[in-house]
Amino acid sequence: MRRRCLLRPVLAALALATSALATSALPAAAQSVEAMGQRCMALGAAVARCTELAVAARALQGDAGVLAGLGSEVSGSASTLGRRLGTTPRVAVGARAAFAHLSLPDLADPGAEPSRETTLVVPAVHAGVAVGVFDGFSILPTVGGLLSLDLLGQTSVTFLPTGEGFAGRSVSYGFGARVGILRESFTLPGVSVSVARRNLGTLRFGDVMGPGGGGLELDPTVTSIRATVGKDLLSVGVMAGVGWDRYGGSATVLAALDDGSTVQAREPSFENRRTLVFGGASMNFLVLQLSAEAGWARGFAPVAGYRNTPFDATRATVFGSLAFRLTM
Numbered sequence: 001m002r003r004r005c006l007l008r009p010v011l012a013a014l015a016l017a018t019s020a021l022a023t024s025a026l027p028a029a030a031q032s033v034e035a036m037g038q039r040c041m042a043l044g045a046a047v048a049r050c051t052e053l054a055v056a057a058r059a060l061q062g063d064a065g066v067l068a069g070l071g072s073e074v075s076g077s078a079s080t081l082g083r084r085l086g087t088t089p090r091v092a093v094g095a096r097a098a099f100a101h102l103s104l105p106d107l108a109d110p111g112a113e114p115s116r117e118t119t120l121v122v123p124a125v126h127a128g129v130a131v132g133v134f135d136g137f138s139i140l141p142t143v144g145g146l147l148s149l150d151l152l153g154q155t156s157v158t159f160l161p162t163g164e165g166f167a168g169r170s171v172s173y174g175f176g177a178r179v180g181i182l183r184e185s186f187t188l189p190g191v192s193v194s195v196a197r198r199n200l201g202t203l204r205f206g207d208v209m210g211p212g213g214g215g216l217e218l219d220p221t222v223t224s225i226r227a228t229v230g231k232d233l234l235s236v237g238v239m240a241g242v243g244w245d246r247y248g249g250s251a252t253v254l255a256a257l258d259d260g261s262t263v264q265a266r267e268p269s270f271e272n273r274r275t276l277v278f279g280g281a282s283m284n285f286l287v288l289q290l291s292a293e294a295g296w297a298r299g300f301a302p303v304a305g306y307r308n309t310p311f312d313a314t315r316a317t318v319f320g321s322l323a324f325r326l327t328m
Contacts, residue, residue: 079190
């Protein structure tokens with residue numbers, strides 16, 4: 001009974017976080033898009049083209065951010081690592097093969113306003129390390145891990161297809177920390193909250209000199225917050241979580257004018273955000289773990305002047321991964 005009482009505030013906090021994240025992402029998400037479109041229009045480009053370029057920039061920023069971060073910060077894990085013996089940190093290294101289903105306006109669609117939609121499945125690979133540096137505090141003999149701490153590092157490569165108008169692969173680097181709420185025990189699940197920051201490098205899509213007369217360039221960053229809960233059931237583990245991503249960095253759109261010249265509009269602080277949910281299962285073999293994960297990232301808010309178009313800006317992004325992790 002005592003353990004159930006301890007779990008109630010944890011589960012209530014996770015439910016409250018889910019509700020707050022779900023309602024906080026959409027209202028302000030269109031502001032950067034509208035500012036970018038207005039900058040482009042002020043230079044003489046067509047309203048429809050400018051709006052579409054700004055919408056495409058937001059979609060690519062969000063989808064690339066999801067592929068660079070996915071759901072859980074440590075694959076198949078909801079509980080902090082802690083230390084092995086005395087002050088010796090516990091270390092986990094792992095790798096993931098991931099994918100996301102992307103949809104964007106087809107900027108190479110000649111003469112069409114709005115353009116058709118292009119959809120594709122984009123793969124990525126991840127490598128990461130987690131180091132347990134603090135065991136946290138024990139509330140009861142079987143209830144511990146409060147405020148335990150892991151340090152996180154991660155890199156990923158996203159393989160954006162050049163045949164679809166992208167400049168090629170994107171490499172990201174990130175770092176972060178994971179704080180324990182509960183460490184998993186025989187009777188209790190593991191619960192943790194993580195914060196990570198990633199730099200995705202430069203992304204390019206479209207060609208202003210090509211048939212569609214439009215292109216964009218992004219230098220995105222992503223700040224990710226994740227809350228996860230999980231439990232091992234003998235050799236099989238289950239895990240679920242909610243998350244919030246804030247996308248930042250600069251964005252530049254390029255549009256062709258009727259006289260053959262081009263203009264470019266740059267938004268130095270192109271900011272958007274959205275929520276996501278994810279879950280997965282794992283198989284544990286002593287120090288080796290194999291896991292699979294799937295997730296859903298919420299779509300963005302609609303933009304005035306860009307409704308009932310082939311590309312649906314509110315559509316969610318689906319993603320997944322297969323991973324292995326070695327814990328020492």
